[in-house]
Amino acid sequence: MHINEIFQQHKITFSFEFFPPKNLKAADGLYRTIKDLEDLKPAFVSVTYGAGGSVRSLTHDLLMKLRMERNVLIVSHLTCVGSSRDEIFKILERYSSSGIKNIMALRGDPPEGEGKFTAPENGFAYAIDLVEFIKKHFPGIGIGVAGFCEGHPETPNRLQELEYLKAKVDAGADYICTQLFYDNRDFYDFCERCEVIGINIPIIAGIMPVTSFSNMKRMSELALGARFPGKLLKALARTTTIDQVQHVGIHWATEQVMDLIDNGVKGIHFYTLNSSNAALKIYENLGVSDSDAFE
Numbered sequence: 001m002h003i004n005e006i007f008q009q010h011k012i013t014f015s016f017e018f019f020p021p022k023n024l025k026a027a028d029g030l031y032r033t034i035k036d037l038e039d040l041k042p043a044f045v046s047v048t049y050g051a052g053g054s055v056r057s058l059t060h061d062l063l064m065k066l067r068m069e070r071n072v073l074i075v076s077h078l079t080c081v082g083s084s085r086d087e088i089f090k091i092l093e094r095y096s097s098s099g100i101k102n103i104m105a106l107r108g109d110p111p112e113g114e115g116k117f118t119a120p121e122n123g124f125a126y127a128i129d130l131v132e133f134i135k136k137h138f139p140g141i142g143i144g145v146a147g148f149c150e151g152h153p154e155t156p157n158r159l160q161e162l163e164y165l166k167a168k169v170d171a172g173a174d175y176i177c178t179q180l181f182y183d184n185r186d187f188y189d190f191c192e193r194c195e196v197i198g199i200n201i202p203i204i205a206g207i208m209p210v211t212s213f214s215n216m217k218r219m220s221e222l223a224l225g226a227r228f229p230g231k232l233l234k235a236l237a238r239t240t241t242i243d244q245v246q247h248v249g250i251h252w253a254t255e256q257v258m259d260l261i262d263n264g265v266k267g268i269h270f271y272t273l274n275s276s277n278a279a280l281k282i283y284e285n286l287g288v289s290d291s292d293a294f295e
């Protein structure tokens with residue numbers, strides 16, 4: 001099914017993001033997570049795309065397993081990193097013939113150790129090039145693109161950055177999924193700026209509950225610039241056990257989700273880190289058994 005149909009069918013979409021497991025033990029854990037989260041009736045799930053060859057085959061394996069064994073719509077991430085146009089074409093062809101009809105089109109971050117993104121030979125420099133390529137060769141594929149409420153670190157000029165985002169939308173993106181954020185005001189401001197510039201496709205909010213200090217540190221490095229509000233940091237500073245950290249993180253995310261729903265958000269995308277615990281607790285805190293409660 002095309003992602004646009006999903007947006008038409010649901011008042012709010014709830015979706016979960018996974019990354020490919022690196023070994024059998026991690027794979028077992030992930031399949032349990034997916035099974036648990038299926039009960040929450042997500043509108044779709046997405047699978048990230050790594051920077052290197054071996055990780056990519058793991059993405060492919062996970063996609064195929066989900067496709068064969070699970071009755072859920074899949075969005076596969078795809079980046080411009082390290083692939084020529086021909087290689088990207090083959091990947092899209094394989095996805096398409098396997099029934100994966102929706103792609104999150106990204107530029108991608110440089111592989112570890114490489115400070116700067118370099119466009120591969122005969123490849124793409126920006127996500128917009130990938131969007132245009134998909135639109136031209138696989139017009140039936142649904143396309144998501146990334147948006148950065150707090151700004152992408154490589155483009156300090158926020159007006160210019162919005163123009164780049166608008167160009168991805170004009171090239172054929174069907175929805176925007178945001179980088180994680182911890183202050184909803186950043187999301188609302190981003191949506192308002194998008195509206196002003198004429199972006200009117202669904203914008204779905206990326207939510208990742210803090211579940212440990214190490215994961216918070218990692219996210220502040222990966223999602224460069226992610227702002228952790230003082231109130232959240234204060235609450236976390238009072239904790240002494242990992243359970244308490246998780247309690248604070250999940251409580252914070254619950255409040256974010258509730259506020260987003262009350263303010264008419266089009267979708268909520270949970271960065272699960274391959275664990276079901278936080279999402280299950282958030283649904284419990286919201287007092288609902290599954291996503292149907294919001295229809």
Ligand code: FAD
Binds near residue numbers: 127155
């Ligand atoms: P682009 O839209 O190409 O933007 C990259 C930078 O270039 C921005 O600063 C932008 O403003 C600037 N820019 C855009 N167009 C132009 C232009 N014409 N001229 C000059 N500058 C321009 N990474 C992965 O490796 N795998 C994943 O699976 C993955 N999933 C993600 C999912 C989500 C929802 C998000 C938000 C991010 C994800 N990322 C993933 C990270 C993402 O790839 C990086 O943040 C990357 O740095 C930016 O990707 P983009 O698609 O926004 O790139």
